[in-house]
Amino acid sequence: MSQIKRWNYRCGIVLTGLITLSACSFPMSSHANTQTFDGNNAMISNQPPGMSANQTGIPDDRIRWVKNALITRIEFVDGVVRDDSIKIRYNLSMENPTNAEIKSTGRPTPDDGRIKLFLNGRQIDPSEPPTPGQLSGSQAPPRDEEIRLYRQTNKPHSTWKSDGPAEFVIANSRLVSGTNIYEIVFWQTQLDWIDVREVLQRTDAQGKGRMLYPLTDNAPSNRLYFKVYKPTDEEAAKGRKIEFLGEVDAKTQGPTFPYARPGDFAPKTGYWQAVGKPIEAIGGYHEVFRKEGMSMPNLPGDVGVDPFGFQWKYVGEQSGALRK
Secondary structure (H helix, E strand, O other): OOOOOOOOOOOOOOOOOOOOOOOOOOOOOOOOOEEEEEOOOEEEEEOOHHHOOOOOOOOOHHHEEEEOOOOOEEEEEEEEEOOOEEEEEEEEEEEEEOOEEEEEEEOOOOOOOOOOEOOOOOEOOOOOOOEEEEEOOOOOOOHHHHHHHEEEOOOOOOEEEOOOOOOEEEHHOOOOOOOEEEEEOOOOOOOOHHHHHHHHHHOOOOOOEEEEOOOOOOOOEEEEEEHHHHHHOOHHHOOOOOOOEEOOOOOOOOOOEEEEEEOOOOOOOOOEEEEEEHHHHHOOOOOOEEEEOOOOOOOOOOOOOOOOOOEEEEEEOOOHHOOO
């Protein structure tokens, strides 16, 4: 594996070979509730910890999130309505803007994919649920040889593009009645399950440490929005069918101002404060300045947190830190 030294922190952390354990101690937990908003734009937490980005199988206290240096782009091709599902086709590319080789993987976890589906901030399983009482066969974890087949090395200043459109299939039963805007997110971690297992096994005997986990942030370039109409049961009985209504501009999506998620286009120029459970856990005041149309970052300061576990709140044209 390539030896890569990319992220340097005040405590002297260096990410070597894309995996290391931090000798520094940060009072942070990745248990994060996805934030939603009530009618008064007040933030409320109504999602369980499993709705956060940490669906890796790694204990929360073993992870420090860092930004994946690869720039991932997904581009909408089309959507096809079938009898039992909707098929979304997209093109994929990954750019390495650095001076070093970077590994990527198609098997970031033993049993989970890289594309995830959301509606109004809630993750949706796109697969048809099993019939009640149906026996499901156990799935053996992937063999190491199989995992290695998904490894890819990205050369410095290179761009990899898929040979043709990839597909993401959503069972019709998983769609919600009415006209809704769905979001699919590409999560690229760089670490495959062999990497994770070897680091955890190697360090357990030395006392638990924290793994730097390079996750693709929720940037506009690796999100796609599309609109689908699903009839109610009564409408379906009258002949109405599911309709795919096309792609939706990412600049029109996101929470109602004055909030924005990591990766959203900033709706207004000014200073933004990071808020949410993970931010409370790491303590301090975290603020960024963004011009309208710029992408909101996913790392609030020096300590990385689950990018799906917090929000940015607009504090004005003058720094909120100066008013504290």
